[in-house]
Amino acid sequence: MNRLLERQLKRSGVEYSALPESVRRFVDEVGRSYDHHDADRALTERSIELSSQELVEANRRLAKEAKNQAALLENLRSAIAALSSGDDPVLLPAGFNAADPVALSDFLIQQFTRKHEAEETVRIYEMAVRSTSDGIVISDATRPDNPIIFCNQAFLQTTGYPAEEVIGKNCRFLQAEDKDQPGLQVIREAITNRLGCHVRIRNYRRSGEMFWNDFRLSPVFDAQQQLRFYVGVQTDVTADVMKQELATTLLAQRQELLHVAEEILAARTETEIVHTVVHRLGNLLPYDTASIYMTDAAAGVLRPIALLGPRWTSPDLDAWTIPEGTGIIGSIIRSGKGELINNAHRDPRSRYPDGATIATEHLVVHPLRTGEYVWGAFAVNRMSDRQFTDEEFEVLQFLASYGS
Ligand SMILES: Cc1cc2nc3c(=O)[nH]c(=O)nc-3n(C[C@H](O)[C@H](O)[C@H](O)COP(=O)(O)O)c2cc1C
Numbered sequence: 119m120n121r122l123l124e125r126q127l128k129r130s131g132v133e134y135s136a137l138p139e140s141v142r143r144f145v146d147e148v149g150r151s152y153d154h155h156d157a158d159r160a161l162t163e164r165s166i167e168l169s170s171q172e173l174v175e176a177n178r179r180l181a182k183e184a185k186n187q188a189a190l191l192e193n194l195r196s197a198i199a200a201l202s203s204g205d206d207p208v209l210l211p212a213g214f215n216a217a218d219p220v221a222l223s224d225f226l227i228q229q230f231t232r233k234h235e236a237e238e239t240v241r242i243y244e245m246a247v248r249s250t251s252d253g254i255v256i257s258d259a260t261r262p263d264n265p266i267i268f269c270n271q272a273f274l275q276t277t278g279y280p281a282e283e284v285i286g287k288n289c290r291f292l293q294a295e296d297k298d299q300p301g302l303q304v305i306r307e308a309i310t311n312r313l314g315c316h317v318r319i320r321n322y323r324r325s326g327e328m329f330w331n332d333f334r335l336s337p338v339f340d341a342q343q344q345l346r347f348y349v350g351v352q353t354d355v356t357a358d359v360m361k362q363e364l365a366t367t368l369l370a371q372r373q374e375l376l377h378v379a380e381e382i383l384a385a386r387t388e389t390e391i392v393h394t395v396v397h398r399l400g401n402l403l404p405y406d407t408a409s410i411y412m413t414d415a416a417a418g419v420l421r422p423i424a425l426l427g428p429r430w431t432s433p434d435l436d437a438w439t440i441p442e443g444t445g446i447i448g449s450i451i452r453s454g455k456g457e458l459i460n461n462a463h464r465d466p467r468s469r470y471p472d473g474a475t476i477a478t479e480h481l482v483v484h485p486l487r488t489g490e491y492v493w494g495a496f497a498v499n500r501m502s503d504r505q506f507t508d509e510e511f512e513v514l515q516f517l518a519s520y521g522s
Pocket residue numbers: 255256257264288289290292293302305306309319321331333335348349350352
């Protein structure tokens with residue numbers, strides 16, 4: 119390759135082999151033009167010794183070269199024009215010598231590098247938008263009611279909607295009927311004032327399931343400061359909100375438990391203890407029946423000594439006893455270990471009084487002991503779909519140990 123051209127490419131930081139085929143062809147032509155130029159200079163230096171025949175030939179070659187040069191210039195100009203696009207025109211700077219092929223080829227290489235870098239940047243943005251786990255939507259702020267013109271895969275995944283049910287709509291469909299939220303007023307004001315905002319709102323997936331949306335909105339202005347788009351970013355923070363709510367509930371529960379513990383310790387009679395536990399139990403967790411069973415060793419049975427909450431529809435409940443060591447209660451008194459038994463009605467150990475119809479029962483049973491001796495059990499049940507959680511199991515264990 120011509121040495122001058124080689125130096126030019128090096129200065130521009132362009133790797134010849136990295137150039138596209140079309141640009142490489144122009145660069146080759148520029149190289150050939152430089153070679154001829156070098157040859158002509160050598161010829162001029164020798165001109166004094168030239169014969170007239172050589173001069174005629176040199177003239178002819180120069181005329182041909184001029185024609186080649188014109189074609190080369192034309193090619194370079196059309197290559198520059200081809201790099202131009204509507205929103206990113208490539209314009210020659212003022213005072214630029216458009217008849218100089220070296221300057222033109224320099225400019226072409228420079229513009230090519232710039233375009234290449236810009237395309238690379240767009241590719242990186244696209245990758246980021248595609249791979250983020252946050253939902254991203256873009257609305258056209260120049261059209262009435264901000265219709266959505268783009269949404270990423272994460273938005274579709276979070277909301278459960280297919281793209282064809284999203285594009286062209288205003289994003290408020292995510293609120294379903296839940297319009298009474300202070301965050302929505304913040305969004306409205308931001309849009310009226312062409313500002314951004316950050317709010318936490320309740321939204322609904324296509325399935326109807328609620329999710330907490332940590333939502334950020336940003337306006338996008340063009341070079342003339344005209345509002346063109348809004349970008350909305352949705353982060354599903356449902357799990358975090360639930361954890362916070364659970365932590366708050368647990369804290370309140372712990373405080374309530376301490377009150378109960380104090381009252382139990384202050385109680386003077388068994389009846390007072392039972393009253394305290396049962397009175398407070400409703401504040402700690404929802405339940406249907408709480409019962410305390412005691413072993414009647416002489417009769418070889420377990421007897422309920424306290425039964426509270428909505429009762430089973432058994433007429434003989436108060437008189438109901440369980441043969442010692444049988445049923446779920448009996449097995450827990452025997453093992454001395456508390457159990458959480460969701461779907462207890464399906465447990466093979468379960469025994470119900472005659473005439474009782476139990477469709478669903480979830481149970482937590484803890485043994486009541488004095489020292490090593492297990493003298494009874496504390497059982498709490500629910501007859502709804504709501505199962506007991508591990509936290510509720512612990513709360514009841516705490517009550518049982520204090521009750522003991
Ligand atoms: C780009 C963009 C994204 C939005 N994304 C959400 C969204 O994820 N959830 C939502 O409840 N509202 C979203 N909104 C807000 C609603 O579209 C609407 O502006 C809001 O409900 C207040 O207006 P309204 O009172 O007319 O419904 C978004 C708005 C824009 C412009």
